Amino acid sequence: MAQRLKEVDVVVIGVGMVGTMVSKELAAAGYKVVGLERGQTRATVPEFQSPGIHDELRFDVRKALMQDNTREPVSFRNQASQVALPVRRWESFLPGTGLGGSMVHWNGQTYRFQANDFQLATRTRERYGKTFLDSDLTIQDWGVTYDELEPHYDRFEYLLGTSGKAGNIKGQIQPGGDPHESPRSREYPTRPQKEHYQGALFRKAASGMGYHPFPQPSSNLSEPYTNPEGLKLNTCVFCGFCERYACEHYAKAVPQTVLLPVLLANPNFELRTGCQVQRINLDSTKKHATGVTYIDAVGREFEQPAALVITCGFAINNIRMLLLSGIGKPYDPASGQGVVGRNYAYQTMSTVASFFDEDVIINPFMASGASGTLINDFAGDNFDHSGLGFIGGAFIGAVNTNGRPIQYHPVPPGTPRWGKAWKKAVLKHYNHTVMFSLHGSSQAARQNYADLDPTYRDAWGQPLLRITFDFPQNDLRMAEYVTSKAVEIGKAMGAKQVAGGPRKGPYTITQYQTTHNTGGTVMGESPRTSVVNRYLQAWDVPNVFVIGASNYPQNASWNPTCTLGALTYWAIDALKNKYLRNPARLVSA
Amino acid sequence: MKRVTRRSFVTSVGAASVLPASAVLGAVQGSEPAKENAVNAAGTSAPDRTVADRPTYLFFNAAEVLFIEAACERLIPADENGAGALGAAVPNYFDKQLGGAWGAGERLYRSGPWAPGTPQQGYQLPFTPAELFRNCLRAIDRQLAAANTPFHEMSADQQDAYLKSLESGENELDGVPSAIFFDMLLAMSIEGFFADPAYGGNKDMVAWRMIGFPGAYADYYEAIDKHGEKFMRDPMSLAEDGRGHIHMHPDIPASL
Numbered sequence: 001m002a003q004r005l006k007e008v009d010v011v012v013i014g015v016g017m018v019g020t021m022v023s024k025e026l027a028a029a030g031y032k033v034v035g036l037e038r039g040q041t042r043a044t045v046p047e048f049q050s051p052g053i054h055d056e057l058r059f060d061v062r063k064a065l066m067q068d069n070t071r072e073p074v075s076f077r078n079q080a081s082q083v084a085l086p087v088r089r090w091e092s093f094l095p096g097t098g099l100g101g102s103m104v105h106w107n108g109q110t111y112r113f114q115a116n117d118f119q120l121a122t123r124t125r126e127r128y129g130k131t132f133l134d135s136d137l138t139i140q141d142w143g144v145t146y147d148e149l150e151p152h153y154d155r156f157e158y159l160l161g162t163s164g165k166a167g168n169i170k171g172q173i174q175p176g177g178d179p180h181e182s183p184r185s186r187e188y189p190t191r192p193q194k195e196h197y198q199g200a201l202f203r204k205a206a207s208g209m210g211y212h213p214f215p216q217p218s219s220n221l222s223e224p225y226t227n228p229e230g231l232k233l234n235t236c237v238f239c240g241f242c243e244r245y246a247c248e249h250y251a252k253a254v255p256q257t258v259l260l261p262v263l264l265a266n267p268n269f270e271l272r273t274g275c276q277v278q279r280i281n282l283d284s285t286k287k288h289a290t291g292v293t294y295i296d297a298v299g300r301e302f303e304q305p306a307a308l309v310i311t312c313g314f315a316i317n318n319i320r321m322l323l324l325s326g327i328g329k330p331y332d333p334a335s336g337q338g339v340v341g342r343n344y345a346y347q348t349m350s351t352v353a354s355f356f357d358e359d360v361i362i363n364p365f366m367a368s369g370a371s372g373t374l375i376n377d378f379a380g381d382n383f384d385h386s387g388l389g390f391i392g393g394a395f396i397g398a399v400n401t402n403g404r405p406i407q408y409h410p411v412p413p414g415t416p417r418w419g420k421a422w423k424k425a426v427l428k429h430y431n432h433t434v435m436f437s438l439h440g441s442s443q444a445a446r447q448n449y450a451d452l453d454p455t456y457r458d459a460w461g462q463p464l465l466r467i468t469f470d471f472p473q474n475d476l477r478m479a480e481y482v483t484s485k486a487v488e489i490g491k492a493m494g495a496k497q498v499a500g501g502p503r504k505g506p507y508t509i510t511q512y513q514t515t516h517n518t519g520g521t522v523m524g525e526s527p528r529t530s531v532v533n534r535y536l537q538a539w540d541v542p543n544v545f546v547i548g549a550s551n552y553p554q555n556a557s558w559n560p561t562c563t564l565g566a567l568t569y570w571a572i573d574a575l576k577n578k579y580l581r582n583p584a585r586l587v588s589a
Numbered sequence: 590m591k592r593v594t595r596r597s598f599v600t601s602v603g604a605a606s607v608l609p610a611s612a613v614l615g616a617v618q619g620s621e622p623a624k625e626n627a628v629n630a631a632g633t634s635a636p637d638r639t640v641a642d643r644p645t646y647l648f649f650n651a652a653e654v655l656f657i658e659a660a661c662e663r664l665i666p667a668d669e670n671g672a673g674a675l676g677a678a679v680p681n682y683f684d685k686q687l688g689g690a691w692g693a694g695e696r697l698y699r700s701g702p703w704a705p706g707t708p709q710q711g712y713q714l715p716f717t718p719a720e721l722f723r724n725c726l727r728a729i730d731r732q733l734a735a736a737n738t739p740f741h742e743m744s745a746d747q748q749d750a751y752l753k754s755l756e757s758g759e760n761e762l763d764g765v766p767s768a769i770f771f772d773m774l775l776a777m778s779i780e781g782f783f784a785d786p787a788y789g790g791n792k793d794m795v796a797w798r799m800i801g802f803p804g805a806y807a808d809y810y811e812a813i814d815k816h817g818e819k820f821m822r823d824p825m826s827l828a829e830d831g832r833g834h835i836h837m838h839p840d841i842p843a844s845l
Contacts, residue, residue: 050805050827051827052827054805054807054827055787055805055827056785057780057784057788061780061784062695062696063696069696070694070696070699073698077707077710078707078709082707083704083706085704085713086698086700087711088697088698088699088711088712089696089697089698089712090696091711194813194814196813196816197816235810237807237808237810238810238813239807239808239809240807240809241807248807361817361819363809363812363813363818363819365802365809366809366812366820367813404802406779406780406783406784409779409800417756418663418664418775418778419664419666420666422665423665423666424668424670426800427670427799427800430801430802431801455702456700457700506707506709508708508709509711510708510710510711
């Protein structure tokens with residue numbers, strides 16, 4: 001029997017970046033906030049320190065910082081006609097766990113989406129006509145515009161101290177930045193990181209072809225920075241251990257370095273770790289949440305009543321929380337009815353490897369997670385898609401982040417997988433290869449969705465989330481096209497051999513691609529096609545807010561974190577200035 | 590390819606590396622330390638190995654060691670550039686991983702029901718890595734005993750052909766598709782070759798020296814500006830920094 005605790009104003013589920021931001025703002029506004037985190041407490045000292053932190057086997061291969069999949073995996077299948085099976089080991093994507101969430105192990109790539117992305121359905125129709133889209137695509141507008149989000153993007157970048165070069169300040173194109181970006185109100189908080197050799201080679205070739213290379217916006221900082229919360233970050237030293245690792249140097253912007261110390265000092269906030277929320281509780285009308293039920297680290301069950309519940313989990317966990325709680329109608333792909341789990345999307349990643357002679361020394365291990373150089377000329381809708389038969393695109397960049405050799409030892413196509421020839425090729429190419437990443441958009445499609453698995457359960461006895469996903473044909477055509485453009489850049493760099501690897505289907509969970517899972521609790525203008533309104537408030541249960549990349553109606557050509565930060569500040573603004581003053585539906589259905 | 594006898598094989602790989610444990614276990618009699626002055630990747634003469642340098646196998650039994658040592662060395666062979674899997678003590682890495690938490694199913698979701706699934710759904714066997722190796726090594730041993738040629742007594746070409754039969758999945762190992770076993774064998778060989786020496790392979794950071802990876806070293810703030818220049822520092826293992834160096838932040842207490 002659950003022990004019932006004293007009611008609080010707000011319960012936050014998940015204390016990652018989003019949960020930290022929400023809790024900090026609402027606690028500062030005087031509300032009593034409890035943060036429930038399923039993982040452990042961790043801090044830069046001692047948890048992220050050497051010698052242990054630069055350990056490729058432990059963190060890269062064995063995935064030490066990730067969600068405990070022995071207790072809480074997902075199940076997966078490519079299509080609804082198959083039987084989903086549990087993902088017994090993480091590979092394709094790596095959700096984190098513990099205080100600070102997945103952002104602790106991010107690369108720090110801090111892009112904004114473009115104005116076009118937020119009105120994708122409308123603008124695609126306007127530019128290419130009503131019949132251009134493949135019939136399986138279910139893309140839609142976000143219900144919020146870039147202009148509305150711009151101040152919140154700005155605030156998030158200044159929280160992180162992001163290092164970059166503006167390309168468009170209030171409509172004025174800036175030399176050295178990305179001319180395709182939507183207008184920003186001011187320059188980045190810190191200058192770009194130094195350019196590594198791969199980036200310099202790419203910049204020269206891409207410029208020569210008439211493209212517009214610019215430095216990757218990085219939240220591994222180029223110089224010391226004090227953020228508006230009064231926290232100080234250090235200069236990144238390019239150690240090459242960002243993604244899948246935590247930063248020992250206070251140089252990567254993560255909750256621990258940019259906000260958690262402020263939150264934890266506020267007596268209005270209480271952090272409880274090791275707490276696995278089982279469900280959001282509803283009253284008999286099913287229109288009002290009464291709090292949450294969770295099980296703590298030693299197995300005791302608690303009911304935490306609250307006036308407001310905000311779920312701030314990683315995308316797939318937000319979807320599951322709503323399904324387990326009976327909030328919103330689950331999506332049915334056969335009828336197209338229902339919304340929870342609908343428009344699950346991902347990212348369409350391709351690669352190009354350029355192999356040089358041995359006199360070109362690359363030193364791939366000197367990098368941060370975001371110290372590359374890239375172009376947006378083939379991203380989003382920055383090029384004319386007429387006659388191409390697809391929408392979307394990818395950034396193309398020399399954005400390799402490391403030379404950690406268990407996972408990074410590029411060899412040309414046709415090299416045997418083992419033996420003498422393999423070893424020879426590894427030695428020959430390790431220090432003489434430039435890798436491009438092609439970071440492609442992912443369009444929502446009718447057949448891709450998430451629901452509860454009928455068979456497999458987690459350690460607490462609850463159904464796993466079941467993901468049904470394969471790449472839509474639209475996205476595979478996009479990958480093919482953009483890869484052909486990137487191969488031309490590789491050749492222009494003077495590489496001896498250039499190998500293009502456009503993403504092919506079927507999607508496999510056995511190969512790492514990205515941890516950019518999106519959708520499933522999407523935001524929008526109508527309760528028929530979205531789970532939350534434009535302020536991220538659940539249509540069906542107004543005292544529940546859902547904040548995460550699960551709000552994205554489809555995924556764009558860039559890493560999702562910065563947009564999530566902006567959406568979070570946008571929702572916080574609505575919570576503080578609208579909802580908490582008058583707790584009601586912020587948008588009438 | 591020149592036919593390699595068990596004797597010449599052991600001698601040649603033993604020269605630049607540890608002696609295979611088969612010598613320890615008495616499976617091969619009379620192998621002597623090589624007389625030729627083998628040169629490792631760091632350019633120094635290989636010191637004579639003593640009993641203390643040999644891996645102490647805790648997980649593998651004597652017969653299993655014979656297969657693992659020979660198979661790993663075919664996957665990553667010694668060559669003119671330096672040691673292969675044996676010289677890098679990769680079998681020792683296998684032994685410690687399979688005998689520890691990883692072998693016991695660390696980070697592996699282990700609830701049924703069980704179904705083979707599609708290739709896109711990944712590993713779906715009930716076996717832990719330790720159970721998978723035990724099961725498959727027993728099957729391999731039986732298969733080759735029936736053919737009257739233990740793996741470690743085959744020529745290198747024969748060994749490669751047998752490994753390819755495992756890789757292709759044509760072979761079945763007591764119900765396990767052989768490609769599943771082979772993929773794990775290969776992945777772990779690469780891990781043991783390139784992982785920090787603290788895990789028992791990559792002995793003396795030999796693999797890192799061969800490719801020029803500086804290991805746990807972590808400061809390229811100045812070096813990154815020297816585009817195209819080779820970075821000459823010796824690699825650094827976690828073990829060299831055993832006491833650690835704590836990066837304290839002046840404003841943030843350690844406990845948050």
